Amino acid sequence: MPEQDSTSQSRLGFELGAGHISFDVDESVYPLEAVYGACYLFLDQCFVYLSRPRSGVVTVRLTARGSAAPAELDALAGEFANELLSQATRLRLSQATMRIREYYTAAALRAAASAPSVDDLLAELESEELLEDPLEIMVPWEEKHGAAEGESEPKKDPK
């Protein structure tokens, strides 16, 4: 990108220039996908430019859209670094849980595919013989057990 002017180190240790701040990102710690994820979130806040000074290292350069004090640029880079860490963590978690997520998705799809339709359930209901009563639920108590004991034998007088 454009001109390289003199730089100094910011409070958080970033390279501070006139209206911009830059820092190196080690790709063995922060994958390129994480760098892209963080950049994507900062595109509307500032101008972002990436360069590769050497293999395995990405230099991120953030330029304020308007005038910005060194402390504001430092804060911007600090937020970017935090987001970078968040993106890297999300990426690692996503990769670590990929197989189990695929398994659950496949299981859910299989279950959905084998679930009976409403027509199947209605047909099943119609085919059942509802008049069968193996537990004799519809049989009155008197028929099952004869007359109740209290009604057949008169109560004895306690006196």
Next chain:
Amino acid sequence: MAERITFDRSLYLPEAVDAAAAAYAEHAHIEITPTADAVVAVLSDVGEHDAQTVAHAFCNHVLHETIALRRQALLQEVQ
């Protein structure tokens, strides 16, 4: 004054540079030169706009296009 911007191929997709150049054609004259490791864009004739601001905005556009194209490619791989 012309602004010369180098987009490293390992970070930016050449198609993204082309797409951004097409999008900025109304705002600047953009000459693109592909090399082995990079794509170099030279911006000139930015009219009344500030050349550096146009260059910065152009860089953002290229980065946005690169991220979008990479995500599309990843989705197509999954499908």
